[in-house]
Amino acid sequence: MSHGKEPFRYVLFPAALALLCLAAPALAQSPEAAEAPAGGNALSWHQILVNGGWLMWVLAVMSVLTFTFVVYFFVVLRTAQIAPRTLHDLLVDTIRNGSMDDARQACEYRPCALSAIALAALNYVRNMPQADPTLLKDVVEGEGGRQSESIQGQTQYLLDIAVVAPMVGLLGTVFGMLKAFSAVALDIAQAKPVVLAAGVSQALVTTAFGLIVGIPAMMFYAYFRRRAATMVSQLEASSADVLTAILSKR
Numbered sequence: 271m272s273h274g275k276e277p278f279r280y281v282l283f284p285a286a287l288a289l290l291c292l293a294a295p296a297l298a299q300s301p302e303a304a305e306a307p308a309g310g311n312a313l314s315w316h317q318i319l320v321n322g323g324w325l326m327w328v329l330a331v332m333s334v335l336t337f338t339f340v341v342y343f344f345v346v347l348r349t350a351q352i353a354p355r356t357l358h359d360l361l362v363d364t365i366r367n368g369s370m371d372d373a374r375q376a377c378e379y380r381p382c383a384l385s386a387i388a389l390a391a392l393n394y395v396r397n398m399p400q401a402d403p404t405l406l407k408d409v410v411e412g413e414g415g416r417q418s419e420s421i422q423g424q425t426q427y428l429l430d431i432a433v434v435a436p437m438v439g440l441l442g443t444v445f446g447m448l449k450a451f452s453a454v455a456l457d458i459a460q461a462k463p464v465v466l467a468a469g470v471s472q473a474l475v476t477t478a479f480g481l482i483v484g485i486p487a488m489m490f491y492a493y494f495r496r497r498a499a500t501m502v503s504q505l506e507a508s509s510a511d512v513l514t515a516i517l518s519k520r
Contacts, residue, residue, distance in 0.1 A: 323442060323446075323476070325438055325441060325442040325445070325476050326442075326475070326476065326479065328438050329438055329439065332431050332434070332438070332483050332487075333482075333483045335427075335431060336431050336483060336486065336490070339490075340428075340490050340494075343424070343425065343490075343494045343497075346424075347421070347494060347498055347501055348501075349504055351382060352382055352383045352384065352504070352505055353382070353384040353501070353504050353505045353508040354382060354384065357376065357380050358384065358512070360376050361373050361376060361377070361384075361512050361515070362512060364376060365512065365516055365519060366518065366519065368519060370392055370396065374392050374393075377389045377392070383420070383421065383505055384505060384508050384509065384512075386413060386417055387410055387413045387417060387505075388509075390412075390413040391409060391410050391413075391513060391516055392516070394406055394409045395516060406513070406516065407513065410509055410512075410513050414505065414506065414509050417505065418505065418506075421498050421501055421502055421505075422495070422498045422502060424498075425491055425494045425498055428487050428488075428490055428491035428494065429487075429488070429491045431483065431487040432484045432487035432491055433484070434484075435481075435483040435484035435487065436480045436481055436484040437480070438480055439476045439477045439478070439479060439481060439483075439484075440476075440477065440480065442475070442476025442477065443474075443477045446474070446475075446476065
């Protein structure tokens, strides 16, 4: 059982909902209110989004996705979700008692990475009564490799955001500086300070927000990468116990 597509199922809907909540105040604000600074010289979130241009919405989507992935990984990357101790003990005891069908039912009742590996081994033993222990080990290692890749591969989404977000901010910097200097290039005598300030503002805002999104994403990626490696090690140990129990009954 592969869990590689689970992030799309559990992440996209909350991300879209959070983005809608983020955009609602800005969309509801009138154009007159957007032009007037709120609280003296302080800029509202709507004004920051306007100054940053459309790339700010791209960074907003990335920030929401980062938050949603972080919550998702805190929930998923746990021993209880990958290799539950209760399932491990149940499988080992059931297999040693010779109840292969009961062990198979336990795996189907509690789907997880460990149950997928155990099911692959149990199905192979059922289909090949005189199974070679070496081939059985290869079956377990093959399914274990797929499950490990699924567990560790999910954290790559955070790495992708951490790499792309600063690049999006840099792109906004380029657009902002082009906007500022194009006003001077067209007619230096008619270049308005407001136009120059708007371009520089876009350059600074997108750069800052690109780093604000990218740095936490990179930090959480490093943390979850180590956490995923720990989960894979526990999964390998549990799978080895199940394989040993099966081989002891051959």
